[in-house]
Amino acid sequence: MAKKKRLLWHVFFPYLLIILVSLVAVTLLASNSMKHFFLEKIRTDLQTRALLFENYILEHVDPLDERSIDQLCKKIGPAALTRLTVILPSGRVIGDSEEDPQRMDNHIDRPEIQDAMDKDVGAASRYSPTLGKQLMYVAVPLKRNNRTEAFVRAAIQLDSVDRDIAAIQLEIGISGLVIATLATLLSLLVSHRIRRPIEEIRKGAESFSMGDFQHPFPGSDIKEISDLSETLNTMSEKLQTTLSKITQQRNELGAVVSSMAEGVLAMDMEERILGMNHAAAAILGCDPRQVQGRTIQEVIRHPKLQILVTKALASEEAVERDVVLYAKEERVLNGHATILRDGEGNRVGVLVVLNDITRLRKLENIRKDFVANVSHEIRTPITAIKGFVETLRDGAIHSPQDAERFLGIIQNHVQRLETLVEDLLSLSRIEEETEKEAIVLEEKAIKEVLEGALVLCQAKADSKQIRIELSCGDEVKATVNPSLLEQAVVNLLDNAIQYSEPGKRIWVQGETTPQGVLIRVRDEGCGIEKQHQERLFERFYRVDKARSRKLGGTGLGLAIVKHIMQAHGGHVSVESQLGRGSTFTLHLPKIPRREPSR
Missing domain, CATH: 3.30.565.10 (Histidine kinase-like ATPase, C-terminal domain)
Structure with a gap:
């Protein structure tokens, strides 16, 4: 995964790059424009000088005399700080302010001469092998009676121009550097101004993740960040209220489950224990904090209870069965297992409720024993009374001695029945009055x-x-x-x-x-x-x-x-x-x- 960049890289450096590129572009454009402006101005000035020299020749030299022309060039050229050259239409130089015309090459092929023939003015910048320097040349035709007699060329060295342009470019560069520095500081300030509230928002979000909703998000004079802070503060309040309600409901539910006399045990689909209440822990004899995440087979080694869970997971309906646990004493549990589902109805586990019915079973056994004992206690004297009554009816009543003995036995059994009934009534009365x-x-x-x-x-x-x-x-x-x-x-x-x-x-x-x-x-x-x-x-x-x-x-x-x-x-x-x-x-x-x- 690629390393994420800080906000500084996303805000400051792009802005700085844009500023620097813009400054470089402006500097280059300004330099080129300045150079073009100066060169154009020099060309215009040279053209003016050439025209003035042309007029001077027309007024003072007629016809063209090579010696006179050359003397004029050498006289006026240095005074005007301009190299002046007069060239015949054939290209031969007849006058030059700095060189001997006889030693100079034919100039018919020079660009400025060619342009002057076609356009009445020609200009060119190039290196002069004669002088060994960079010059700008401007040539105009010298016409007399609409006939071109020669070409007047004015030239000037560009070294001083280049120095002036370089000085101006240096000033522009220094100004650009100062502007770039100021822009950098301004970008840093703007980035920090944007980053600071965002950093506070990040800290608040971290507090959110840790459950701390008391960390307010700061305001900002940047509308978007201010709106975000207000939205997050509103969300914080709503989340805090919602979580408080959920926590309260969870605590209430936990208190209800913990207070239940029945044991409650929750497991996932892999039969791992999700949780249990105190009653279940007491019934099963385990620590609820140590069994969480462990399987039912690890915690409870009781086949019938494991079968109950397995059947519930395999069934769509609730499963119920009685389970007998043997620890310090026998305990009878009624297990009720049902499927747990999430909000979308998907099966996520099983819930087992264990109800200790040991006392109920004992009471049932006591009731059965009571009914059996009462029946036995009543049947014994009744059987005896019935037997002796039949004996008396069969003739023993005619024997006073036997009759008296049998009647005495019958009386004892009747008294025993009476005592039994009185005790039963007394016991029933005490129980009833105690309950009421x-x-x-x-x-x-x-x-x-x-x-x-x-x-x-x-x-x-x-x-x-x-x-x-x-x-x-x-x-x-x-x-x-x-x-x-x-x-x-x-x-x-x-x-x-x-x-x-x-x-x-x-x-x-x-x-x-x-x-x-x-x-x-x-x-x-x-x-x-x-x-x-x-x-x-x-x-x-x-x-x-x-x-x-x-x-x-x-x-x-x-x-x-x-x-x-x-x-x-x-x-x-x-x-x-x-x-x-x-x-x-x-x-x-x-x-x-x-x-x-x-």
């Missing part, structure tokens, strides 16, 4: 709530000689729903009594902490294995199903406790060692906050 925030909370002394729960459980504890010890100060208070909190404590005490051997002890403790209030129920029961502790608070989950049913449990007691605590903005936890008992702790926050039931 309809649970009424009030500041209450925790000791009163615990004492009320102990009263309800005392009879059952006494039947197994189990002693319940309460430790709670009167100053321990919390914002609670007394009846619900009492139900939670009763459920914990009921479990502690059921799973404790006769003669054991149960401790109930309430205390204030910087975070809120803690209520602990500790027993000396059989304890719970670690593997069961995480699922203890699920509906219908039992560590020992056979023993739980034998003891009359529905599997909903601890689930009810969990939902009651969530309604208070708290939670329940368990610590247990096999063979050494369990401790259930209710955590009540200082400022209650409602949490959705799960």
Whole structure:
């Protein structure tokens, strides 16, 4: 690529070249005109001198006498500073002011003589071998009675003329040089005057390219440059406004995408990652700044997700499928991939939205388990009741002893169904009131709530000689729903009594902490294995199903406790060692906050 020239080369040097060429042309023309003017003036002067000498000869010499003519030439010529020569029509010289006529050549062939024969006047400039100098000659015919008797020729040396012309040409050259110098300085000044605002415009354009629109373009008294500056300033303002809007929209869009709970992942047609939001980075376990420009295969080694992207790129319609990721824990993602298009509708990539549906799947599984468990829990007593009713109808009712035993069994199953229905209704009511925030909370002394729960459980504890010890100060208070909190404590005490051997002890403790209030129920029961502790608070989950049913449990007691605590903005936890008992702790926050039931 050819090297680009600066403005100086495009403006200054062309102008300077034009000026110099013009000056040289003017100088040459002036010199030639001056020389032509001088030569013409000399020719006219020589013609006048020749005519005067002709008249003088006509008046004083008649007929022509060679000696007289030669004497006149030598007398008048030096006085007039002119070489005078008289030449016969034959070409023989009969008089000359500077040479002996006898020694001079025949002049019939001289140009000025030839012209004088034809035009009555002849002129020529040439080198004279006789004198060895450059001369100008003018010849006129000497006529007497319309008959040409001779030719009078006047001549003058051109050396002095050449010197005068050279002096004038020198003056013209010096003047031209001065003018050229002034023109050069003027051209430089004009070029600089034009270049300076253009340079400012260039700097402003560079600022444009770097995103700086605060660089104003200077005005100029040159209309075209001033118009350009105004246009660029207007464009700068419009660009700044447009870019501000685009930046604001981009930031708003970025904030929306970054704040989305769903993972958003964009790729080009070569499956290179263009960008991802924080949710996608968290789901996929990668740094969004380090994955940009890399292919999906390099970043995410998951075949199903790669297949999702490949299918979306090969299809005109959106592609959707569930993907299971295995990291620290199993995560179920719903992937939705669709084609990205530019403003002209061309395919430029694919957009993948990843929705974490792990909790939803767990809830679906819980719902399925719940329906199955409820069906099982209801079907078992109903089947037993149906069987014993049929047995009674088949004749066992006529045996008082069998009838009483069977009716007692039926009564136990009915009571179990009643308890199950009550627990289900209670659980449903707590969830509904929690969602509607309809649970009424009030500041209450925790000791009163615990004492009320102990009263309800005392009879059952006494039947197994189990002693319940309460430790709670009167100053321990919390914002609670007394009846619900009492139900939670009763459920914990009921479990502690059921799973404790006769003669054991149960401790109930309430205390204030910087975070809120803690209520602990500790027993000396059989304890719970670690593997069961995480699922203890699920509906219908039992560590020992056979023993739980034998003891009359529905599997909903601890689930009810969990939902009651969530309604208070708290939670329940368990610590247990096999063979050494369990401790259930209710955590009540200082400022209650409602949490959705799960």
